[in-house]
Amino acid sequence: MPVTDVRVDDEGIHARSGREVILDVCFDGRRIWSFWLHRDGAALDGGHLVAWPDSLRAFLDGATRLSLNEHGSETPVYDEEVRLGAGEGRISVTDKQGNPLALDKDNRRVKTFAGRSAEHVAPLMDAIDEVITALGKVGIEGFLAYGTLLGAVRGGRLIGHDSDADLGYVSRHSEPADVVLESFRIQRDLTALGYRTTRYSGSAFKILVEESDGSLRGLDVFGGFMRDGHLHLMGEIRAPFERDWIFPLGTATLEGREFPVPADTDRFLSITYGPSWRVPDPAYKFETPRSTARRLSGWFRGIRTSRKEWDRAYASGSFDRGGGPSDLVRWIAEQEPDLGSFVDVGCGRGRDVAAMVAWRGVPALGLDVHGRSFRRQETQHAANDSVRFWTFNLLERRHHAAVAAYTGLALPAHRVVAARHLVDSIAADGEPMARLAELGAALAQGGSGRLYVEILSTWGSDGYPERHRLVRAVDPVEVERALQTAGARVLQRQLVPVSAEPGASVTCRIVADWPSAGSSTGGEA
């Protein structure tokens, strides 16, 4: 049954098809985006409307030859000159350097492998080689996995619509805690070799590799293990499997080089992509059984709650640029005449840290989960050894420990810890307030300092929460309860409307300390 009634406008792509189809969207002959018509569309007028993804909308201002192909077919179901927005020129989906962009399966803008020269992928091939060698040095036999394995086995090439490379390994351990510890150790070893890494879960992390044009490419390392006759591989696999189907590893050719792969690639790809793995499908998404997702999430996940939204925010480069110190840090400066040091948890661009250093000249530490967010301030303070900016994940206790140790060494009392719009920028299931209270207890114990928390308590109609990318309003009672559970004494609570306009959002400031034993006198709020 054919795809009919195709119409393209500023809303999106309208089409009708009795069966589910994958459609590739090309602008001037280059694939930009793929979608499933039924899965990704909204039913409308007997057909489906697939709205333009937000990540693409910014480019849709001008003309293009838009063709729509059912995936795997050479014959377009639609091929017309279209005009979107009010622009006069050709639509160009490129980054600032002019590199062609496309959307990946999660509709993120990526530089895809399609159209990239061998020279461009050589550093990634080098990195795969080097990382597999590095894994070997610590007794881990790494192999190509997921889309990278699929590309190698199918045609010896990186898949054109893919944007990163995936490696896997199967641990000798079978207890999840041991698998996590091993993954920590591997990441540490790779860091020592000079790689930049970021952790995704207890058993997966990403290595960032610089390509010849200066762009960064991700290389994901997924930990796996055998347990109860099943292969478990982060992120989505749990299937009956034999160790002999993986070891001894075989080899496959990728971009002209030999790399290790599981012994039985057919079985391996079948549990990853289903028995039809030989047929290309760029819009493929894992359909993970609920029991598998629960197992892997229970054992390994929970450290990246709301992270995607922040990845996107800082990916733009222009987010939260400009502006001065916050009202909160000005208020803290007034409240704290005897400040000894300052810690800003979730410091973003780092302006409050810079302001406090400028005003008071105290040692300071800016913490944010995005290393790129504070880069400018980090560079400006590079010569000042008492001012540090660290990447920090509130949801990982090892990060707490590192910060607590550094604080003990380098940040004298009276220590002020600020957390402005941190708890309300992480969804409740990440339990950010409980984690922040634990961190506060570690940094301000025994009366050595105070914690200042600012949250959005009323979600107004003024656009304030959206501008700050907040995910929820937080009940101040929830904050106080978490603080008290962590042994804190709440000293102050203050509601602060962000403006005098009707419908204004309201923030709440809560100040707490951890008095030394015997001096606790209860709240003064």
Place this chain on the structure above:
Amino acid sequence: MSIKDRLSRAAGGASHADLERRVAELEAEVQECRNVNLRVAELTDLVTQLLVPLASGDQKKVRELVDGYHAGL
């Protein structure tokens, strides 16, 4: 006999809603147990990699150790 009937009989005649509630509770409890794995690994890692070496180093080495531990996170 249907599965539903068998389940109901096995549960001593408990209602469907009751069983759903108990399954949800059990699932939550299983997840709690699973969650401990990551926590145990985190704590083990920082004890072996940070606390034990901290206890035996001088100030300069301690600072290097803390920086190094943070870099590897």
